[in-house]
Structure formats: structure tokens, C-alpha cells
Amino acid sequence: MDPTPVPVLRVALPVPLPREFDYLPPPDGPAPGAGWVGCRVRVPFGRGDGEMVGVVVAVGQADADPASLKPARERLDASPLLRGELLETLRWAAGYYHAPLGEVLATALPGLLRAGQPLPDTRQSAWQATAAGREVAAAPGRPGRPRELLQLLGVQPMAEDALDRQLPGWRPAARSLLARGLVEPVLLEPAAIVAPPVASPPEPTPAQAGAMAALRGAQGFQPVLLEGVTGSGKTEVYLQAIADCLAAGRQALVLVPEIGLTPQALARFRARLGVPVAAFHSGLSDGERARAWVDMAEGRARVLVGTRSAVFCPMVEPGLLVVDEEHDGSYKQQDGVRYHARDLALVRASKLGVPVILGSATPSLESLHNALCGRYLHLRLGQRAGGATPPRVRVVDVRKRPLADGLSAELLDAVGACLARGEQALVFKNRRGYAPVLICHDCGWSAHCRRCDAAMTVHAGGRRLICHHCGARATPPNACPDCASLALQPQGAGTERIEHALAARFPEARLVRVDRETTRRRDALGQHLASLGDEPGILVGTQILAKGHDLPRLTLVAVVGVDEGLFSADFRAGEKLAQLLIQVAGRAGRAALPGEVLLQTHHPDHPLLGTLLNGGYPAVAALALAEREAAAFPPYAHLALLRADAGTEAAVNEFLREAHAAFPAREGVRANSPMPAPMARRAGRARGQLLLDASQRAPLHAALREWLPLLRAMRSARRVRWSLDVDPTDLY
Ligand code: ADP
Ligand code: ZN
Ligand code: ZN
Numbered sequence: 110m111d112p113t114p115v116p117v118l119r120v121a122l123p124v125p126l127p128r129e130f131d132y133l134p135p136p137d138g139p140a141p142g143a144g145w146v147g148c149r150v151r152v153p154f155g156r157g158d159g160e161m162v163g164v165v166v167a168v169g170q171a172d173a174d175p176a177s178l179k180p181a182r183e184r185l186d187a188s189p190l191l192r193g194e195l196l197e198t199l200r201w202a203a204g205y206y207h208a209p210l211g212e213v214l215a216t217a218l219p220g221l222l223r224a225g226q227p228l229p230d231t232r233q234s235a236w237q238a239t240a241a242g243r244e245v246a247a248a249p250g251r252p253g254r255p256r257e258l259l260q261l262l263g264v265q266p267m268a269e270d271a272l273d274r275q276l277p278g279w280r281p282a283a284r285s286l287l288a289r290g291l292v293e294p295v296l297l298e299p300a301a302i303v304a305p306p307v308a309s310p311p312e313p314t315p316a317q318a319g320a321m322a323a324l325r326g327a328q329g330f331q332p333v334l335l336e337g338v339t340g341s342g343k344t345e346v347y348l349q350a351i352a353d354c355l356a357a358g359r360q361a362l363v364l365v366p367e368i369g370l371t372p373q374a375l376a377r378f379r380a381r382l383g384v385p386v387a388a389f390h391s392g393l394s395d396g397e398r399a400r401a402w403v404d405m406a407e408g409r410a411r412v413l414v415g416t417r418s419a420v421f422c423p424m425v426e427p428g429l430l431v432v433d434e435e436h437d438g439s440y441k442q443q444d445g446v447r448y449h450a451r452d453l454a455l456v457r458a459s460k461l462g463v464p465v466i467l468g469s470a471t472p473s474l475e476s477l478h479n480a481l482c483g484r485y486l487h488l489r490l491g492q493r494a495g496g497a498t499p500p501r502v503r504v505v506d507v508r509k510r511p512l513a514d515g516l517s518a519e520l521l522d523a524v525g526a527c528l529a530r531g532e533q534a535l536v537f538k539n540r541r542g543y544a545p546v547l548i549c550h551d552c553g554w555s556a557h558c559r560r561c562d563a564a565m566t567v568h569a570g571g572r573r574l575i576c577h578h579c580g581a582r583a584t585p586p587n588a589c590p591d592c593a594s595l596a597l598q599p600q601g602a603g604t605e606r607i608e609h610a611l612a613a614r615f616p617e618a619r620l621v622r623v624d625r626e627t628t629r630r631r632d633a634l635g636q637h638l639a640s641l642g643d644e645p646g647i648l649v650g651t652q653i654l655a656k657g658h659d660l661p662r663l664t665l666v667a668v669v670g671v672d673e674g675l676f677s678a679d680f681r682a683g684e685k686l687a688q689l690l691i692q693v694a695g696r697a698g699r700a701a702l703p704g705e706v707l708l709q710t711h712h713p714d715h716p717l718l719g720t721l722l723n724g725g726y727p728a729v730a731a732l733a734l735a736e737r738e739a740a741a742f743p744p745y746a747h748l749a750l751l752r753a754d755a756g757t758e759a760a761v762n763e764f765l766r767e768a769h770a771a772f773p774a775r776e777g778v779r780a781n782s783p784m785p786a787p788m789a790r791r792a793g794r795a796r797g798q799l800l801l802d803a804s805q806r807a808p809l810h811a812a813l814r815e816w817l818p819l820l821r822a823m824r825s826a827r828r829v830r831w832s833l834d835v836d837p838t839d840l841y
Pocket of ligand 1: 311312313314317337338339340341342343344345346494495496659
């Protein structure tokens with residue numbers, strides 16, 4: 110008689126191998142059962158004392174002789190962290206993105222949990238007023254920080270992170286109040302900290318009311334594209350749908366772009382919903398992120414607002430998914446598991462059987478196509494809410510006109526007039542630094558990065574050169590290295606140069622520059638914008654400014670040079686440029702004051718600009734969809750991109766050539782010839798790529814499934830770094 114076989118744990122580990130690993134259960138423990146699936150385990154891995162944290166994905170019979178297996182060291186969770194629909198979605202993602210399940214599961218977990226830490230204590234450090242403190246708070250008293258703090262806490266206990274936001278520098282005040290017995294620290298569940306809703310919704314416009322009614326009628330899985338011009342009140346529609354979802358006892362997950370998740374936006378959700386709203390984004394600590402995740406998993410938080418990876422947040426009582434600004438590029442993960450959060454939100458919603466709202470003023474052509482084909486419910490908000498009128502758009506033709514630091518006289522006059530009216534102007538340039546390139550006026554030499562196929566950007570008023578691709582820094586030469594001329598000049602203008610020029614021209618105006626350099630710190634953007642206040646002033650910046658904060662006194666948006674985007678090789682460039690222009694233009698005149706938009710260009714006759722001006726985004730989108738259909742590009746085709754890089758071009762070429770030769774022939778699937786990447790050298794490495802396209806997804810994926818094991822087995826693959834990108838958004 111055979112002894113009863115020992116069940117083994119099949120564990121997915123975050124290693125770049127498309128397989129799982131079998132372990133015996135930890136010694137001295139109970140025999141594993143189905144309840145282990147989705148729990149983390151710590152297992153020995155690799156040589157010596159090496160260990161790793163993985164997730165049990167099955168319990169079953171060993172493939173190999175169990176005697177050859179090692180026992181897992183420790184089970185880390187009493188109950189599964191990943192289960193049900195979420196685990197199914199992750200398995201689906203591993204298949205779809207052709208990524209190892211272990212890497213997908215690790216991507217889905219917040220950092221602390223991935224590292225094997227125990228579930229965090231979800232109680233938060235908070236402060237509350239004592240009985241004596243409440244009495245003092247109610248009586249009149251001397252103004253100042255302690256009093257402000259006491260008054261806040263007299264209403265309700267507040268978490269420390271909320272105090273950090275609402276009353277920066279509150280800690281000394283708390284200490285002095287503590288010494289007087291007026292406040293005390295406490296640990297609270299998030300539910301105890303939340304405020305009742307304080308803001309009430311505005312009366313919906315007829316278009317909003319129509320959209321809200323349509324959403325109430327949605328049953329089960331229902332993708333919805335909510336297309337509404339900027340300021341048309343899409344967020345109000347989400348808030349109503351979320352309120353309905355909460356009233357039904359369910360949770361909602363809201364995805365926002367990286368730069369859309371401002372404290373202002375979060376405060377709007379919190380003020381309106383009156384339930385614990387968790388946040389999940391890169392500005393939070395690992396601990397805060399893990400707490401938010403667990404709070405949603407256990408149902409204490411009812412709404413989670415988060416960026417890309419929040420799409421993996423578990424929900425116990427799922428009711429609704431929302432993807433705001435669904436066209437935004439930050440939803441696509443560009444390394445590791447290259448998933449698209451919007452697409453995963455759709456997969457999750459279908460597995461959960463709940464509605465998913467994709468909102469945008471400028472929907473991606475993929476989503477628009479799905480809506481136009483009738484696969485999505487298409488709801489439109491055509492007008493701005495609250496009486497704001499759409500901004501007037503004017504094209505400034507700068508051909509043959511003198512430009513001072515990239516700015517035309519017309520643009521400067523418009524900024525001056527705006528300031529004279531006591532209003533605010535936004536000057537947009539999608540290029541940071543002082544100037545995009547340093548050139549020799551005599552021979553045409555330009556400063557290039559030694560390690561990249563790219564020009565060095567001029568910074569610090571001309572005193573420094575920085576490569577935006579690899580970070581290399583250099584001091585500009587005094588004379589041209591080729592012809593020894595001293596006529597070296599920064600060519601073109603970035604935000605830094607424009608800021609200088611505007612400061613010289615409008616010395617009395619407040620001037621705030623917002624780009625990646627000035628906003629490195631957490632919530633620097635919010636502080637920058639707050640520093641502008643209601644005073645007349647100028648914002649200069651890159652696309653970081655394109656969304657987020659509402660600035661009621663902002664009435665002029667001046668776009669300096671849209672020309673780079675008009676002639677790009679990327680087939681998505683037109684779509685991206687139109688989206689960006691509309692988003693930036695949407696900053697103007699959001700409130701009662703009318704807005705104006707100036708587009709400064711050398712190509713006033715470019716068809717994209719004409720179409721955009723006359724027909725808005727819908728016209729550009731219709732044109733672009735027709736072009737994509739004719740050229741068989743997405744959404745009318747499906748792409749996958751194999752990328753490789755190595756120290757030498759030869760290694761890249763050899764790998765891609767062999768990969769191309771090994772690609773399994775399939776009807777309707779084409780493996781294009783290997784090509785150098787658009788930037789063929791970056792940070793000293795040669796880069797190449799191989800594009801696959803297909804009219805149907807299924808044969809493409811079948812071919813990829815057959816191909817990947819062949820790639821992994823190739824000797825030439827060991828001399829390169831390579832990755833596969835399914836549905837690439839950048840062909841770079
Ligand atoms: P979107 O998300 O489409 O950009 P928002 O929901 O942020 O638009 O609304 C834009 C502005 O209009 C906000 O200040 C909002 O408070 C206001 N607003 C939205 N809906 C209404 C309404 N029905 N009545 C009055 N004001 C509204
Ligand atoms: Zn020269
Ligand atoms: Zn470089």
C-alpha cells in the first residue's frame with residue numbers, strides 16, 4: 110500500500126522564469142489545503158541561505174519525487190491575500206502579457222507585503238481633543254497655531270497625515286496642548302476618523318443628469334465611456350455613481366493619472382462621500398500604501414483613489430471601477446510587467462460583474478473605437494458645467510516674426526493684458542531646461558551626449574549641459590570643439606529660459622515655474638500653485654500643468670511651439686498632441702471668467718491644428734481613426750514589440766535576427782524586420798526592436814506563446830537584455 114502522498118505547495122516566485130516551484134509544507138504544520146492558495150510563504154531559494162517570498166498558487170501533487178523537495182520555511186498569512194477574481198485577473202494578466210505569474214503577483218502586492226512583512230496595523234496615529242480641550246476650543250481665545258489645532262480637533266479626531274496636510278507645522282502646537290492636557294494622541298481605525306460629508310453636490314446639468322440616470326440603469330458588467338469636455342462635470346458624475354454604489358453597501362475603486370492625484374482632488378472626494386476614502390500613490394510611504402490596500406481588502410475603506418498599481422487593490426464588496434483620464438499615458442507600466450491599468454480595470458470589472466466608467470475629454474482611440482462599435486456605453490457631456498464658457502482659441506503664426514527667447518510679441522502682449530486685468534496666465538512649453546540644444550553658430554556643431562543618440566539640454570542659463578535620457582552632465586565648452594569658434598549659442602527655449610524672459614519683461618508679476626525640476630518634492634506642485642493665490646501672476650511649465658488643480662483666475666493659456674509634435678514618426682503622436690493641447694487649453698476659464706488660448710506655431714496650416722480648431726477633439730479622433738484603419742494600426746490591429754539592448758550593436762542584431770527567424774508563422778500575424786530603436790543608443794547601450802502586428806489577437810498570442818520558450822533558449826539571448834511589450838504605447 111502506498112503511503113498517503115504529501116500535498117505540496119506550488120509557489121509563484123518573482124523570478125523571470127515562466128514556471129512555478131514546488132515546496133513541501135513547512136515542517137510541523139498542519140497539512141496544507143485549499144485555504145493556502147493566495148497566501149504568502151517564505152521559501153528557500155538559490156544557493157546557501159537564500160530565500161524568497163512567494164505566493165501559493167496551488168496545492169497538489171508534486172511533479173517530481175517529493176523527497177527531492179525542500180520544505181517552505183514559513184506561511185506568512187493566516188488567510189489568502191490574493192484570491193477570487195483578483196487572483197483570476199492576475200493569472201489572466203500573466204497569460205496576456207506573457208509574463209511569469211510570480212512577477213505579476215509581486216507587481217500586484219504593495220512593497221511591504223511583497224517583501225514579506227506582516228499585514229500592517231491599520232490603525233492610524235491620530236490626535237483628539239480631551240473633554241477639557243473641547244471646552245477651551247468652544248470658548249473664544251488667542252489666535253495662533255495651537256488654537257487652530259484645538260479647533261480642528263474639537264470637531265473630530267484627526268490622523269497625523271491629515272494634520273500634515275491641513276495644518277503644516279502642527280506638531281509643536283500639539284506638544285504644548287498635550288502639556289496642558291487639552292489634546293491626546295490615539296490610535297484609530299480609519300472609519301473613526303472620517304468626517305461626515307460636508308459638501309453637497311451642485312444641481313446636475315441635464316447632460317449630467319442623463320449620464321447619472323444611464324449609469325443607475327447599468328446592470329452587471331458594463332463598460333462606459335464618459336466623454337466630456339474639460340470642466341463638463343465628469344467628476345460630479347463619478348461622485349454620484351460612487352455615492353449610489355456606497356448606498357448599495359459596495360466599494361468603489363477610482364484610478365487617476367499620476368499627476369491627477371492631488372490633495373485637492375482627494376479632498377473633494379473625501380468631503381463629498383462621507384466614508385473612509387483611502388489613497389494609493391507613490392507620494393505615500395510603504396506603510397501607508399500597505400494600510401490602504403488592507404483597508405480595502407477588509408472593507409474598512411469604502412473608496413480607494415489611486416494611481417496605476419491601485420488597479421490591483423482587492424475589494425471585499427466590489428461595486429464600481431472608475432478610470433479618470435483614461436487616455437493618460439501613466440496607466441501603462443513601462444518596465445517589468447508592462448501592463449495597462451485601464452485594460453486591467455476592464456478585465457477586473459468583467460470578472461466582478463460590475464460597471465467600469467472610463468472618463469476623458471480626449472478618449473484614447475482604442476476606447477473611442479470600442480464605444481463607436483457599441484461595445485461600450487457611450488455617454489457624452491458636451492458643455493462646461495456651472496456656466497463656464499469654452500475658451501476662445503487663436504493661432505499665432507510666427508513664421509518670419511522675431512522671437513525673443515522663443516516668445517512672440519503677440520504672446521507677450523496677451524500675457525501683459527491678462528496681468529493688467531488682474532488675472533493669471535499659463536505659459537506652456539513641453540520642454541524643461543534652458544534650451545534643447547547648444548549649437549555652434551559658425552559650423553553647426555551641436556553638443557551631443559556621449560552615451561546617447563541625443564542632444565544635451567542646456568540648463569542653468571547656459572552653464573550646464575544635461576542629457577535627459579541618461580542623466581549625464583557636462584560643462585559647456587568655451588569654444589566649439591570642431592572649429593574653435595566662440596559663437597556657441599543655446600538654440601530654442603525650454604521652460605527655464607521662458608521663465609527668465611517673462612521675469613525680465615514682467616518684473617512685478619508673480620511667476621511660478623512648474624516642471625519636473627521644480628516639483629521633485631512631494632506635493633511641491635500644490636504648494637507652487639498655492640503660492641500664486643488669487644494674485645495676478647504667470648505659471649510657466651510643462652505638461653505637469655495640463656491637469657489637476659482648478660485655478661479660477663487663470664484665463665490665458667499660451668502654448669509656445671507645438672511644432673515638435675506635428676512631425677513625429679510615432680503613429681500615436683497626433684493623438685497625443687491633440688490630447689495634450691486640449692488638456693492644456695482646458696485650464697483656461699474654468700470658472701466665471703472667460704478663457705483664451707493662444708497657439709504659437711510655425712505651421713499654422715498643419716491639418717491637425719486646423720481640424721482641432723474647427724472640430725475639436727472628436728474631429729481629430731475621427732480623422733485619426735480613419736488613418737489608423739487605412740494603415741492597419743491599433744485599434745484596427747494588435748501589436749507586440751520585442752525590445753533588446755546590449756553593450757554592442759552586434760549582440761542586439763544577432764539576437765533580433767535569430768528571434769525573427771524563429772518566429773512561428775501564423776496566418777494574419779506578421780513579424781517585421783528588426784530595426785534599431787528610434788534612439789539607437791542610450792546610456793551607452795545599443796538598442797533594437799522587432800515589431801509584430803496582427804489583425805486578430807488570438808493568433809498573435811498563440812504565436813507569442815510558442816515563440817517565447819524559443820527566445821529563452823537562444824544563446825544570443827544571454828548577451829542582451831530583452832523584453833516583450835504587448836500593446837506597446839510607445840514604439841521607443
Ligand atoms: P471635469 O471632471 O469634467 O473636468 P468637474 O466635475 O471637475 O469637471 O467640474 C468642473 C467644475 O464645474 C468644478 O468646479 C465643479 O464643481 C463645477 N460643476 C460641475 N458640475 C456642476 C453643476 N452641475 N453645477 C455647477 N457647477 C458644476
Ligand atoms: Zn563650430
Ligand atoms: Zn545621455
